[in-house]
Amino acid sequence: MREYLVVFLVAVAVTYLLAVLAREGAMKVGAYAPVRDRDVHAVPIPYLGGLAMLFGLLAAYLVASQMPFLSRSEDAVLADAGAVMVGASVITLVGVIDDVYELDALTKFAGQVLAAVITVSMGVQLVYLPLPGSTWAIDPIQSILFSVLTIVICVNAVNFVDGLDGLAAGVVGIGAIAFFIYAFVLVAENRQTNAIASAMLCAALAGVCVGILPHNFNPARMFIGDAGAMLIGFVLACSAISLSGRFSAAEAIQGLGGAEASLFPALLPLLLPFAVLLVPFVDLLMAVVRRTRAGRSPFAPDKLHLHHRLLEIGHSHRRAVLAMYMIAGVVAFGAVALGLVGGWRAVIGVLVMVGVTAFVVFWLPRVGRPSGANP
Numbered sequence: 545m546r547e548y549l550v551v552f553l554v555a556v557a558v559t560y561l562l563a564v565l566a567r568e569g570a571m572k573v574g575a576y577a578p579v580r581d582r583d584v585h586a587v588p589i590p591y592l593g594g595l596a597m598l599f600g601l602l603a604a605y606l607v608a609s610q611m612p613f614l615s616r617s618e619d620a621v622l623a624d625a626g627a628v629m630v631g632a633s634v635i636t637l638v639g640v641i642d643d644v645y646e647l648d649a650l651t652k653f654a655g656q657v658l659a660a661v662i663t664v665s666m667g668v669q670l671v672y673l674p675l676p677g678s679t680w681a682i683d684p685i686q687s688i689l690f691s692v693l694t695i696v697i698c699v700n701a702v703n704f705v706d707g708l709d710g711l712a713a714g715v716v717g718i719g720a721i722a723f724f725i726y727a728f729v730l731v732a733e734n735r736q737t738n739a740i741a742s743a744m745l746c747a748a749l750a751g752v753c754v755g756i757l758p759h760n761f762n763p764a765r766m767f768i769g770d771a772g773a774m775l776i777g778f779v780l781a782c783s784a785i786s787l788s789g790r791f792s793a794a795e796a797i798q799g800l801g802g803a804e805a806s807l808f809p810a811l812l813p814l815l816l817p818f819a820v821l822l823v824p825f826v827d828l829l830m831a832v833v834r835r836t837r838a839g840r841s842p843f844a845p846d847k848l849h850l851h852h853r854l855l856e857i858g859h860s861h862r863r864a865v866l867a868m869y870m871i872a873g874v875v876a877f878g879a880v881a882l883g884l885v886g887g888w889r890a891v892i893g894v895l896v897m898v899g900v901t902a903f904v905v906f907w908l909p910r911v912g913r914p915s916g917a918n919p
């Protein structure tokens with residue numbers, strides 16, 4: 545655990561410090577987020593927070609590769625983290641170019657696919673899909689297709705949710721912590737060294753998200769931009785694929801201590817990243833449906849995302865972000881609790897968290913609304 549903590553702290557420190565330099569660089573090259581009708585900021589804000597996050601990840605990976613426990617893991621496992629770093633660098637470069645020059649949607653999508661294909665071709669692949677009571681082994685072509693598709697969907701889901709200061713970094717950071725707990729428990733309890741790469745990646749990912757938030761939380765002094773949003777979505781997806789790809793079908797349906805698990809724990813490695821991003825995924829789906837029904841491109845921007853609706857019902861900017869954090873936390877930690885612990889206590893705990901979150905989201909705006917104000 546101490547080595548994972550060092551990885552986390554290195555990612556926090558490097559990201560936080562380099563964000564200052566990235567902000568200065570963005571101001572010199574004119575990489576600003578313009579004020580648009582759909583945005584909530586009133587003045588141009590510098591981009592390139594994603595560059596600081598990338599170097600935070602790379603620094604954490606280099607430190608991890610020199611640590612006794614992490615470096616003693618299987619070469620193939622540690623190679624997964626290296627493959628993710630290569631793909632992360634590619635997708636960050638695509639994002640930086642988009643932040644500075646505004647790429648068209650098709651070119652940006654091609655860059656996302658390229659980064660995913662590079663990492664998948666280096667071995668970060670799904671090898672099975674869980675089914676009720678069993679697992680479905682997939683052939684190499686299916687493995688590549690499913691893996692690339694999973695990565696690209698996660699990347700775009702995070703990119704879509706990046707609409708308020710600190711929202712994407714906070715939501716993914718919460719998800720990374722939840723996924724780290726899951727992977728760490730597999731290492732500590734089941735002695736599954738295959739989970740080490742995923743645990744290390746999640747520790748580093750949580751660190752870069754925490755490190756950028758002092759600069760990115762409302763009122764933001766800089767944005768992570770498409771570079772940062774695509775980067776953290778990419779690493780979260782690859783962490784899940786790395787974990788799933790390192791387990792055989794028999795190991796996939798084992799619970800803690802080697803006991804036979806129910807379907808939910810078997811699904812958890814693939815389910816958790818999607819559970820963490822449940823709200824962004826739903827928002828993404830609704831946006832695509834909404835825009836195509838209106839005869840527009842699915843990538844055409846608008847101001848009807850969930851975070852915009854939270855502002856409309858009376859939440860302040862900060863409170864809307866914190867409400868989204870709570871939703872992400874309930875889903876992520878609830879999924880881990882139900883998958884690893886189970887039992888009526890876990891169910892009651894999750895229900896309590898759901899109730900508190902519902903109160904915050906729907907009732908606090910009414911509490912703060914002046915008497916006689918319109919809903």
